[in-house]
Amino acid sequence: MINKLIENIKKTNAPIVVGLDPMLNYIPQHIQKKAFSELGETLEGAAEAIWQYNKGIVDAISDLIPAVKPQIAMYEQFGIPGLMAYKNTIDYCKEKGLVVIGDIKRGDIGSTSAAYAVGHLGKVQVGSNRIAGFDEDFATINPYMGSDSVNPFIDVCKEENKGLFVLVKTSNPSSGEFQDRIIDGRPLYEWVGEKVAQWGESHMGNEYSYVGAVVGATYPEMGKTLRKIMPKTFILVPGYGAQGGKGADLVHFFNEDGLGAIVNSSRGIIAAYKQEKYASFGELNYADASRQAVKDMIEDISTALNNR
Numbered sequence: 001m002i003n004k005l006i007e008n009i010k011k012t013n014a015p016i017v018v019g020l021d022p023m024l025n026y027i028p029q030h031i032q033k034k035a036f037s038e039l040g041e042t043l044e045g046a047a048e049a050i051w052q053y054n055k056g057i058v059d060a061i062s063d064l065i066p067a068v069k070p071q072i073a074m075y076e077q078f079g080i081p082g083l084m085a086y087k088n089t090i091d092y093c094k095e096k097g098l099v100v101i102g103d104i105k106r107g108d109i110g111s112t113s114a115a116y117a118v119g120h121l122g123k124v125q126v127g128s129n130r131i132a133g134f135d136e137d138f139a140t141i142n143p144y145m146g147s148d149s150v151n152p153f154i155d156v157c158k159e160e161n162k163g164l165f166v167l168v169k170t171s172n173p174s175s176g177e178f179q180d181r182i183i184d185g186r187p188l189y190e191w192v193g194e195k196v197a198q199w200g201e202s203h204m205g206n207e208y209s210y211v212g213a214v215v216g217a218t219y220p221e222m223g224k225t226l227r228k229i230m231p232k233t234f235i236l237v238p239g240y241g242a243q244g245g246k247g248a249d250l251v252h253f254f255n256e257d258g259l260g261a262i263v264n265s266s267r268g269i270i271a272a273y274k275q276e277k278y279a280s281f282g283e284l285n286y287a288d289a290s291r292q293a294v295k296d297m298i299e300d301i302s303t304a305l306n307n308r
Helices: 004-010 028-040 045-059 077-095 110-121 147-160 173-179 188-201 220-229 276-281 283-307
Strands: 016-018 099-106 123-128 129-132 138-141 163-170 210-214 236-239 261-265
Touching: 004 099, 004 147, 004 173, 028 045, 028 283, 045 077, 045 261, 077 099, 099 110, 110 123, 110 138, 110 147, 138 147, 147 163, 163 173, 163 188, 163 276, 173 188, 188 220, 210 220, 210 283, 220 236, 261 283, 276 283
Parallel strands: 016 261, 099 138, 138 163, 163 210, 210 236, 236 261
Antiparallel strands: 123 129
16 A cells, blocks of 8 residues: 555655544534534534535545545544544545545554454454455554554554554654653664664565654654664654644655655644635635645645755
């Protein structure tokens, strides 16, 4: 699947991924009202509003981008109906030819980790049938319980030709409480990056490993170091836009071939119409605002890469 992701990036010339992380307060009133009139102010009504909102955005931007990244927690908060909206979103995005990165951040061990891997990336045995559950193309995982938490995912990825993005250095302000701790003379995130590169050696695509890393845009100098530690690792870079990252900060995440990284923006794209810059689109044209925000993001990153 890493080959498909790279193919999509080359086709669109857009090393970006849009985080489909909906909150009800992002969703325009006309969408909420329609959903609530049909299903009431219920979990089902909320899930329907989320699904229609996502669909509008995907329709507007799918020709511009290579991938999407739905964050499962934004759907789980609405219970089973929310998870159904998550699954509908995955299936619809795949129909549009997009690579889907399930932002699930699982990190358990043993049979529990294997069950998570099967549920999101593999197929579960049901009698004589093997059936895909959520069926994302990639998943994000937390490695801080060690190889026991990662290996079951790698096993499923090898079987299904799917991929992972492993948390290495995250974009949140308090990430340094643990990730920056010095262990044997080096910060912990460097040790984790080294391990990710090792895991990736066992599952390579044509140019890059199926085992990628998550490194926040808010830490560009650390990204520069990790790029050297993980030369064949694709880096998923959160923190662009709303969290302060911008194109000029990101050049070190990319290799000289212009590949090696994919930059995520979530609310900066999906809630663009709420920003002053895109307010003229209005609520009714929220998806058009998202399309313009995607174009602006692509231009920002492309300019930075061309000027490095």
